[in-house]
Amino acid sequence: xxxxxxxxxxxxxxxxxxxxxxxxxxxxxxxxxxxxxxxxxxxxxxxxxxxxxxxxxxxxxxxxxxxxxxxxxxxxxxxxxxxxxxxxxxxxxxxxxxxxxxxxxxxxxxxxxxxxxxxxxxxxxxxxxxxxxxxxxxxxxxxxxxxxxxxxxxxxxxxxxxxxxxxxxxxxxxxxxxxxxxxxxxxxxxxxxxxxxxxxxxxxxxxxxxxxxxxxxxxxxxxxxxxxxxxxxxxxxxxxxxxxxxxxxxxxxxxxxxxxxxxxxx
Amino acid sequence: xxxxxxxxxxxxxxxxxxxxxxxxxxxxxxxxxxxxxxxxxxxxxxxxxxxxxxxxxxxxxxxxxxxxxxxxxxxxxxxxxxxxxxxxxxxxxxxxxxxxxxxxxxxxxxxxxxxxxxxxxxxxxxxxxxxxxxxxxxxxxxxxxxxxxxxxxxxxxxxxxxxxxxxxxxxxxxxxxxxxxxxxxxxxxxxxxxxxxxxxxxxxxxxxxxxxxxxxxxxxxxxxxxxxxxxxxxxxxxxxxxxxxxxxxxxxxxxxxxxxxxxxxxxxxxxxxxxxxxxxxxxxxxxxxxxxxxxxxxxxxxxxxxxxxxxxxxxxxxxxxxxxxxxxxxxxxxxxxxxxxxxxxxxxxxxxxxxxxxxxxxxxxxxxxx
Numbered sequence: 001x002x003x004x005x006x007x008x009x010x011x012x013x014x015x016x017x018x019x020x021x022x023x024x025x026x027x028x029x030x031x032x033x034x035x036x037x038x039x040x041x042x043x044x045x046x047x048x049x050x051x052x053x054x055x056x057x058x059x060x061x062x063x064x065x066x067x068x069x070x071x072x073x074x075x076x077x078x079x080x081x082x083x084x085x086x087x088x089x090x091x092x093x094x095x096x097x098x099x100x101x102x103x104x105x106x107x108x109x110x111x112x113x114x115x116x117x118x119x120x121x122x123x124x125x126x127x128x129x130x131x132x133x134x135x136x137x138x139x140x141x142x143x144x145x146x147x148x149x150x151x152x153x154x155x156x157x158x159x160x161x162x163x164x165x166x167x168x169x170x171x172x173x174x175x176x177x178x179x180x181x182x183x184x185x186x187x188x189x190x191x192x193x194x195x196x197x198x199x200x201x202x203x204x205x206x207x208x209x210x211x212x213x214x215x216x217x218x219x220x221x222x223x224x225x226x227x228x229x230x231x232x233x234x235x236x237x238x239x240x241x242x243x244x245x246x247x248x249x250x251x252x253x254x255x256x257x258x259x260x261x262x263x264x265x266x
Numbered sequence: 267x268x269x270x271x272x273x274x275x276x277x278x279x280x281x282x283x284x285x286x287x288x289x290x291x292x293x294x295x296x297x298x299x300x301x302x303x304x305x306x307x308x309x310x311x312x313x314x315x316x317x318x319x320x321x322x323x324x325x326x327x328x329x330x331x332x333x334x335x336x337x338x339x340x341x342x343x344x345x346x347x348x349x350x351x352x353x354x355x356x357x358x359x360x361x362x363x364x365x366x367x368x369x370x371x372x373x374x375x376x377x378x379x380x381x382x383x384x385x386x387x388x389x390x391x392x393x394x395x396x397x398x399x400x401x402x403x404x405x406x407x408x409x410x411x412x413x414x415x416x417x418x419x420x421x422x423x424x425x426x427x428x429x430x431x432x433x434x435x436x437x438x439x440x441x442x443x444x445x446x447x448x449x450x451x452x453x454x455x456x457x458x459x460x461x462x463x464x465x466x467x468x469x470x471x472x473x474x475x476x477x478x479x480x481x482x483x484x485x486x487x488x489x490x491x492x493x494x495x496x497x498x499x500x501x502x503x504x505x506x507x508x509x510x511x512x513x514x515x516x517x518x519x520x521x522x523x524x525x526x527x528x529x530x531x532x533x534x535x536x537x538x539x540x541x542x543x544x545x546x547x548x549x550x551x552x553x554x555x556x557x558x559x560x561x562x563x564x565x566x567x568x569x570x571x572x573x574x575x576x577x578x579x580x581x582x583x584x585x586x587x588x589x590x591x592x593x594x595x596x597x598x599x600x601x602x603x604x605x606x607x608x609x610x611x612x613x614x615x616x617x618x619x620x621x622x623x624x625x626x627x628x629x630x631x632x633x634x635x636x
Contacts, residue, residue, distance in 0.1 A: 160354060163358065167373075168343040169343055169348060170373050170374075171370050173342075185359070185360070187360075
């Protein structure tokens with residue numbers, strides 16, 4: 001590409017500006033977490049790992065993090081089979097009222113989270129299951145399910161319908177066809193969706209806030225509780241832990257799905 | 267050749283009615299063991315629908331299909347002994363070449379100890395030895411074709427179906443693969459049904475050809491019969507390049523008939539059933555482009571039954587032959603198309619030149635218009 005110099009300068013300035021804006025919060029929080037002072041601030045006051053040591057030492061945070069991991073795992077366990085089957089069905093069959101189903105599945109997005117949160121709280125309260133961790137996992141699965149379905153259907157749309165017929169003509173029955181041909185073909189979508197669901201569930205704050213009680217706070221709620229008292233640099237350190245978990249998930253995604261796409265023919 | 271009393275495949279009054287579309291009408295045919303049948307037709311002629319009914323992916327709305335004498339309407343595709351090569355091949359992208367070929371053996375519960383030997387035997391057959399561990403995206407188009415053939419044949423099916431797998435290939439590779447299909451089919455003696463819109467492919471590979479149009483079987487014959495004695499103008503036009511003239515039936519004596527085209531009276535062979543040959547009936551007269559002789563001098567044409575003079579409108583060079591388009595007002599407004607491939611005398615005629623053409627009566631096929 002051979003563009004005039006002035007044009008190149010404008011393009012590059014825009015690119016750099018965008019990159020800075022997008023990554024600034026991450027850098028600020030990363031810097032603040034390494035401060036050796038006692039106030040959360042950027043640029044940090046000296047360098048130390050004492051706030052990381054502090055969060056490791058803090059039982060509440062560790063427990064909350066553990067609970068968040070459990071919630072996120074339950075969320076994936078619930079959304080993986082349902083979202084995968086729904087995603088394949090919606091793209092493969094011309095279902096009567098498919099549009100209505102799509103809209104219905106979008107509902108959790110159109111209702112403000114506070115609304116769904118209160119609804120779930122009432123429902124779970126009636127069922128007498130509040131105070132457990134697993135309903136929070138189910139709640140985050142319900143709210144974020146469209147992400148799972150979209151991820152799977154985008155893989156399933158590209159699925160050659162002849163692949164399943166080919167499996168049948170090779171002698172595979174319906175169940176064998178699903179597990180040996182259909183599922184591997186949509187695997188990239190399933191992996192992407194699952195990791196997305198894991199991160200979304202791990203980070204879910206508002207709905208968790210309404211469904212937890214003091215004994216089972218999740219990490220985002222724990223952080224929120226801390227902000228309400230004194231804001232100390234350990235919060236920055238916790239945020240960095242969040243960022244690291246998300247980056248690990250993305251790295252895993254790149255490794256697994258990138259590999260899968262690489263293996264796909266054409 | 268092995269002649270069994272029970273045909274390998276037969277169809278009886280098979281019909282496929284889709285909502286708003288009758289895709290296959292009253293199809294009847296028989297295919298003997300070990301033979302290679304091509305279903306030939308333009309897109310939308312119902313040929314793929316017929317193939318998919320034989321594979322079991324579609325259930326006929328009427329009629330019966332028999333494989334080895336057994337009616338198969340109620341038999342699921344995975345319970346039929348039918349191998350299929352798909353148009354877009356439908357190879358499993360997450361498997362290697364060897365895994366693709368082993369898949370039908372696993373699904374059909376072959377003795378696991380014998381699978382590796384069988385897989386390499388069939389990869390050898392399609393000349394893919396050494397590429398067992400390649401993924402599908404690491405193979406060329408021709409190599410993928412070979413994996414698909416091996417996968418369809420490895421379990422030794424009663425019947426092999428080919429759903430236009432060669433359509434997407436370039437011409438050279440396509441012709442190579444046509445001969446390859448023919449070689450493998452002969453080597454294994456597997457009964458084969460091939461679907462294509464390529465009339466050349468049909469003539470090259472088949473023992474038997476079925477021409478379809480608008481969901482109906484137009485003709486069921488051997489390649490030579492199909493070429494020499496087409497049953498109707500559609501077949502005459504679809505196989506080879508054919509000139510069609512409209513005329514009227516003037517005289518009938520058995521197969522030999524006279525027709526009038528404008529002010530001319532010409533003779534030809536009746537290809538429609540004799541009872542339709544009513545004097546004065548409208549007919550279409552077909553003469554193949556390669557059966558018309560062309561020369562600058564009338565004497566050079568040799569003995570001919572019908573001869574005309576015309577003007578060259580266009581000359582198209584096709585490599586091994588030339589295609590002339592001539593204007594002959596006596597025969598109507600459409601240009602008359604003629605192939606010329608006299609290797610010794612490749613003297614070409616120029617556009618605007620007046621030339622002599624002619625043909626023999628036996629090469630003019632007469633069809634009574636329905």
